[in-house]
Amino acid sequence: MRATHHLIAALSAAALSVAGLAACSDSGSSGASSGDAGSSGGGDTYIAVVAKGYASPFWAAVKSGSEDAAKDLGISITFNGPDTETDTPRQNDQLNQALVKRPAALVFAALDSTAQASVLQQFKDANIPVVAFDSGVPGSDIPVTTVATDNKAAAAKGAEELSGLLGAKGKVAIICHSQTSVTGQDREQGFRDWIAENAPDVEIVDVQYNNSDQAVAQQQAAAILQAHPDLNGIFATDDDGAVAAAQAVKTAGRTDAVKVVGFDSGAPQIELIKEGVIAGSITQNPYQMGYDAVKTALDVVNGKAPAEEFMDSGFYWYDATNLEDPEIQKAVYE
Structure with missing residues (x-):
């Protein structure tokens, strides 16, 4: 809600002035990581996109949106990201x-905003505007705006759908992917807030955190099901948790009694929705996120300031009834 080429690893000092003139038409070159990619699009304006990852379906969808924006807007971009979302040194590289390529703007999703503060300051010192996306750059005032999912609103939609499935009453549990990340906190809180305000007869009986470890999440879901034989629903805040909860419900033979609502997408989760084990899920819109981030960066380059500090890239509720809709298909990431 992740084919390769490589960017130039270093340029000689004598070539820097040439790079400043030629950056807009550079098509990429060799390097050291499969997370590097060549340029897309065309035109005289070049924007660099550096994501948190490269290989996963989520980031592949972000890349597709970024590249389509470049084509539609007549500009050039490069899209890069480390092979894993823990490789901060590679992202710094x-x-x-x-x-070095002196882009007109940087579109960036930070793995570690503290570790990347100094290099971002160099972009600011070079008068290169930065547009953040996905989780943004927490704690930094350098990005002019952040394009991302409104996770609280998305989770509230999950709460609304689950409550509807339960007739606005019953016992539910939350399987959360992180207690410390902003996305985990926002999704849990968004779910809780909607239930508290709109479904007083829905009781949240347990919350478990699994650090996106599907095996741990499945153990947690199984334990919750055992501890609460009258449980009516489970909300999972990411794809690993959704699949884990669904598998636990299947194993317990309670697919009719316990409704599972998930977050994100991915082939296993989509298959479980088709099977009817997961009732439905909230998908982010990574394609639109990539498209809007590049478009916003170009607006900034052209002197149009973003209207807001946060720009919602959107989300969708999807289930077996609308999974084949073109807009949903563009948003899900398998």
Whole structure:
């Protein structure tokens, strides 16, 4: 809600002035990581996109949206990200490579905003505007705006759908992917807030955190089901948790009694929705996120300031009834 080429790892000092003139038409070159990619689109304006990842379906959808924006707007972009979402040093390398190429703007999703503060300051010092996306750059005032999912609103939609499935009464549990990340906190809180305000007869009986470990999440879901034989529903805040909860419900033979609502997408979760084990899920819109982030960066380059500090890239509720809709198909990531 992740084919490769490589950017130039370093340029000689004598070539820097040439790079400043030629960055808009650079098509990428060799490097050291499969997370590097060449340019897309065309035109005289070049924007560098550095994501938190590269190989996963989520980031592939972000990349597709970014590339389509470049084509539609007549500009060039490069899209890079580390192979794993824990490789901050590699992402720093990619930021430095982008800085050397002197893009008109940087579109960036930070793995570690503290570790990347100094290189972002170099973009600011070079008068290169930064547009953040996905989780943004927490704690930094350098990005002019952040394009991301409104996770509280998305989770509230999950709460609304689950409550509807239960007739606005019953016992539910939350399987949360993180107690410390902003996304985990926002999704849990968004779910809780909607239930408290709109479904007083729905009781949240347990919350478990699993750090996106599907095996742990499945153990937690099984334990919840055992502890609460009258449980009516489970809300999972990411794809791993949704699949884990569904598998636990299947194993317990309670697919009719316990409704599972998930978050994100992915092939296993989609298959479980088709089977009817997961009632439905909230998908982010990574394609639109990538598209809007590049478009916003170009607006900034052209002197149009973003209207807001946060720009919602949107989300959808999807289930077996609308899974084949074109807009849903563009948003889900398998």
